[in-house]
Amino acid sequence: MKDYVNQNSFYNELVMLLEAGRRIIVAEGDVDYEILKKHIHDDARIVMGVGGREHVLKAADAIHDQGYIDALFLVDKDFDNVIKSPRDFNGNVIPSKCHDFVMDLIDGSPVLIAAVLDQILSRARRSPKNGIRDELTATTLIDKAMDYAFIMSAVRIHSLNTARRWKLSESILTTFGCRTGSMRQVVERVLQKSKQDTSSENVDTIVGCVEKIYSSWSDDRSMLVGDHDFFDALSAVCRSEGVLVSPDDLSDRVVGAVRCDVMFNVFWYSEIEKWCRVRGWKGLACPRCRTA
Numbered sequence: 628m629k630d631y632v633n634q635n636s637f638y639n640e641l642v643m644l645l646e647a648g649r650r651i652i653v654a655e656g657d658v659d660y661e662i663l664k665k666h667i668h669d670d671a672r673i674v675m676g677v678g679g680r681e682h683v684l685k686a687a688d689a690i691h692d693q694g695y696i697d698a699l700f701l702v703d704k705d706f707d708n709v710i711k712s713p714r715d716f717n718g719n720v721i722p723s724k725c726h727d728f729v730m731d732l733i734d735g736s737p738v739l740i741a742a743v744l745d746q747i748l749s750r751a752r753r754s755p756k757n758g759i760r761d762e763l764t765a766t767t768l769i770d771k772a773m774d775y776a777f778i779m780s781a782v783r784i785h786s787l788n789t790a791r792r793w794k795l796s797e798s799i800l801t802t803f804g805c806r807t808g809s810m811r812q813v814v815e816r817v818l819q820k821s822k823q824d825t826s827s828e829n830v831d832t833i834v835g836c837v838e839k840i841y842s843s844w845s846d847d848r849s850m851l852v853g854d855h856d857f858f859d860a861l862s863a864v865c866r867s868e869g870v871l872v873s874p875d876d877l878s879d880r881v882v883g884a885v886r887c888d889v890m891f892n893v894f895w896y897s898e899i900e901k902w903c904r905v906r907g908w909k910g911l912a913c914p915r916c917r918t919a
Contacts, residue, residue: 637677670908703727729854735892776860782839887913
């Protein structure tokens with residue numbers, strides 16, 4: 628009932644804005660909203676989604692069906708390109724190219740996360756007691772984190788395709804102390820947190836399924852790793868190398884480093900501008916920001 632009320636209230640808020648002549652861009656999550664609000668044009672109003680992806684998409688469907696044309700919805704693609712039952716999108720929705728919009732930023736501008744890690748490594752090396760290896764680089768950390776995070780992607784895809792009720796909202800990848808977990812350990816931890824069968828036979832079966840997904844989609848890992856898993860994995864990989872930084876700190880640093888030159892490199896920048904231009908208004912102000 629609460630979800631229904633929240634969804635209805637969100638939809639009504641959007642209708643009120645549209646009826647008042649406002650042009651709106653809806654960002655699915657709070658991080659997406661924080662990134663975009665600094666780059667939004669005066670023509671538009673940025674609105675933060677309520678209730679998660681499905682609630683936002685239901686609102687987008689309703690707005691579309693009612694014939695409103697000045698509302699654009701930005702949502703994470705999640706695993707729609709690999710799961711058995713992907714969701715269709717109306718023309719007022721722009722999904723991310725990667726798993727989510729934050730990963731689009733990182734994929735479009737790899738220097739973004741590399742610069743953040745270079746700063747962290749530089750600070751960590753100032754203290755000899757940390758014992759940071761001279762050959763350790765930002766690129767090494769990113770590659771290891773992608774590999775580690777993709778284990779969780781494979782677990783999530785398996786969970787979605789088999790309708791398992793696993794608890795996957797809590798961090799898993801950072802729960803192995805000063806090391807990273809193996810695929811088997813990650814699966815066991817997921818089952819433990821979900822209070823499900825952790826017998827060797829069941830774990831073996833699930834690990835086999837997860838390994839198959841991991842191998843089949845490994846070439847597309849950058850498209851399938853979500854931002855939360857990536858920052859969890861990166862934090863865990865850093866800690867295994869003697870560099871202590873939390874997932875939230877990594878996320879905040881990356882989000883805080885997003886400038887207009889980063890936005891230009893993301894595919895949805897041009898998609899947003901194209902969608903808005905057809906309707907006679909501007910969505911993003913980055914060209915103006917660039918000359919400011």
